[in-house]
Amino acid sequence: MMEQQDDNAELFDRYLLDQMEGEEKAQFLEKLGANDRLSKEFETYQLIFQGINYSAARELKEKLVAREEKLATKANYSFFWKIAAAIGLIAVAAFFVIRLLPGEGYQELYLTYYEPYPNIVNPLDRSATVANDDVYRFYERGQYQQTVDYFQQWDASKFTDTTYFYLGQAYMALGKPGLALDEFKEVQVSSIFFEPSQWYIALVYLQQNKKNQLEQQLRKIIGKSGSYKKRAQELLDNL
């Protein structure tokens, strides 16, 4: 009985996998038509075959859906940076216009030098499901209040240098330099975000018109000879 079933299975497989042709196929179909029990057995077999294919097709489609999401994110990311570039150009243009008018404190300089730090937390490879990723997606889209709200739900004892840095960035973008400063100061020297944090601390002082602290901070940056040295020197010269 079991051997018969196994034989049938081989026969069913050959038919379903398009491996039967001509005479053999005709004989098989004839046999099915004449044997009710075999026909019912085949129906079950065929349903399972179709169910397996349905399941595998869904799985493959899910891979493509994930790919689509990745490409869409990439497109949005590119769009975001085009917008950011446009804003940057407007800011530079505004700087030259403002320079012709009587200035108030360092605000015009701040407008020139400030721009949000880009998200470099693995921006293109993030999945859509992990909570940690969502916060950077908010940030990437310029949804700074949501970024802050999201970070604030986290356990502060588990904050990393990256967390402090981007929370500071979000506060800065929301026009809360005091809160941003507290976060930037938490970033440790060993972090890749330490150097940019020092620059943004200078920008906080610039926004707050704190000349002495600003100059001190800029000299500190210049003294380190890092990638912000040139910008810091330029800003110092422009004060």
Next chain:
Amino acid sequence: MRLEKKEQDILERIKKGDENAIIVVYDNYRKEFIQWCSNNYGTDEDEAADLFQDSVVAFYYNARNQRLNELTSSLKTYLFAIGKNLALKRLNRESRMVVDHDVLELNSSIVPEDLFENSEKKKVVSALLNEMGEPCRSILKLFYFDRFAMDAIAARLGYKNEHVVKSQKLRCFNTLKKMVLERFEQDEI
């Protein structure tokens, strides 16, 4: 027209079981398909992307079935023909467009109907297959959907030889059949 070399290479990669090739197909034609589908069938971007995903799945299935070898058109033409068929069927089903039955029949051979028809029974089988877990899930999918030969499955899944896989596949199928019949409380369906 013969398939372009680059397209033939993609086809060969798929036949050899290189899953990354399907992503290459997706990336290569996605933008053009979405534009074309929106222009011709008034679909929005999400809907067009969904149709394209189904088209690529059908393409993969046909390629693994050795059906694509018989084609004389380019890969793009082939993909778009599947897409056209799927789009017309969907629009017709949703009564958004009256489509001549003959038009639907045209090229219907390149769209594997069974793959996309989501009957409740198929969903049950799919759920039970996932419930079975490994190695049955992979063996059955590789054999029936990806159409790998037993020796190729043995190599992929680390079995000693094709005979071991063949026995395991039979055991897996019979277990799944038992689960399906128990679920439907029938001797046969």
